[in-house]
Amino acid sequence: MSLSFSRAQHTCSTTRKLWQFPWGYPEAALFVASIILVGFMLQLTVGHFDIAILHYPANLIALAILAGLIALGTRFQNSLFMHWIAGIPVAITLTVALLLFGLYMELTPQLPRMPTQTPDLVSRLGFRMITASWPFVFLYTMTLIALGITTLKRLLRFSRRDITFLCNHLGLWVLLASAGFGAADMMRVVMHVGAGETEWRVFNQNEEALELPVAITLKKFTLEEYPPNLTIIDRQAPPAPQPDSKPQPKNKQEFFQIDPKRPKGRIGDWAITLDEYLHTAVRVGGEYRASPMPESTPAAKITVQNLLTGEIKTGWVSAGGNTPDLFFSDLSLDERYSFAMTQPEPRRYASDITIIPKEGESFDAILEVNKPVSVGDWMIYQYGYETALGKLSHWSEMELVYDPWLLPAKIGMFLMAAGSLLLAWNGAGRRRTNQ
């Protein structure tokens, strides 16, 4: 994006006519608007852009054609047209168009896939699935072309002064290309494995089994919990499906986080003192006793004092085993309100598994959230468990993600990170010296 060219164009813009070189913003706006218009026409005639058509090796061929176009464009970089394509007006207009598409996507509900019933005009124009609409795909491709020519031009007359520019622009191009073309080869499936079982199939929406190149044995599922919260509930409030209406005060629900290090707290007019806390307890008579049994539940013995009346009460409150929304409480405040305990939130959950690839050695791994395991181009993630049963869940769900384009995407990100660090370090300083 040569500055001298832009300046020339800036001064000429008042005298020249539309489509008279050098082109600027009006031409860029008309050009981008035409791309979008053609996109919409295509959308109405052939429907959504189906990413599956870019499945390997089609995506490699398409990428090669795109690279060829960029190389060709760079070959004629001295033409006024190529100056314009690689210039700031086109870059800004494309950015603004993508920004507006993003904003629309943000402000309206988007569907994960096309609805099966006859779609309305908004759907047919692609507005319910922006990222799979032809106008968006055209804008994305045009961005790759314009960004590619700009970057290649600078790359060919490499200068150390351009290092920030190159890191940012080349990095973005590599990332956009890998994310866009790689999306066709990406596969995400969820595998459901029972404790002690081995699974290598996943089922799609039509209940068709798909065999994967990797099998997984679930040896054990474990779940650790945080201490739960205490709250005051209205026993007369409607039960589930609105359990949230129960904790009080209704408009600003208050909770007391159980933490033996901080045993004192307050909810509404009641001061709370935590006398005893057992994370795994069973009810024996009117009391709770520590027990590691699977059916155990958190229980807390608390003393509460009404700050207005001075009334003092002591009793046990528990999370009521593994049945959500069922509280056990010996601490009724009156006929309507009583203290209760929320279900404990998970601190950590993990699957102890053996991974058996079709080719190669099998190995053991502990799978947990934020700690996926790689097998070739596949990554395996801890996905879900039977939440109603919590730590008693006898199955675990794992998500398997196949993305052979991850490496180039990471290279793009690495380049961009280097460019960002240089920007943060230099500010706009480098540009000033250029001027």
Place this chain on the structure above:
Amino acid sequence: MSLSWNEFPCIALPAMLCWLSAGLLACRRPRSARSVYVVDALTITGIALSAVFIAAFWNALSRPPLRTMGETRLWYALFMILAGYITYRRWNYPWLLLLSAIVATVFTAINVLKPEIHSVALMPALQSFLFIPHVIIYIIAYAFFGVATLAAGVLFFRRRSGNGNDNGLLTFVDDLVHVGFGFLALGLLLGAVWAKEAWGHYWSWDPKETLAFITGAAYLVYIHLRHQGRKDNFVLWTLLVAFLLLLLCWFGTALLPRSSLHLYS
């Protein structure tokens, strides 16, 4: 040492007082050598109070205080006043210290009035070494963009009142925006790496991701307009729009129609 929201007002009120009086004193003319020292002492005391609270609060929660809006406001106030103070010392813009002191005070005051008490629980999805850098780098970027917007506003009103074109101030805004964008892109990239670890893909057009893209794109428009040599008020308006989109990205995710994986509180 452990501190909670209960003790927050006792630290927040003196901190706000320090920042505001430092900002006002910095803008007062004529400036004496002694008042410069007092401004430094007041600002640093305010910053230290705020930093000590964050550290002690972190200790009390046994997790970084970065999960709720209220908790991110604590950091924003700290980084805002830090960025204001650094730019005041580096480029000698006393009004910037005052403006950032006002913004930091507003954010702190919201926390005093509406502390959003939450549990100490940190759900497994947030338990990652990327959690702290991802959020803090974003808040640093927001602070730089905040200061840039304030400076652009001052430039805009100076132009309207006929105080001439302050090209030095515009270049200063450029610096802030470039530095802010560097941090914004880093925050985004760390988020992408983390998303790959936690959710299976580095980009899913999650509402927060989409808004982050929109915010980044808006700042790119400003940066490219300036690279083209544009200096008019239009570029200042671009900056304001970009900052409004940033605020939408920060606070608006919960208000929008699509549910986000980024909602944790």
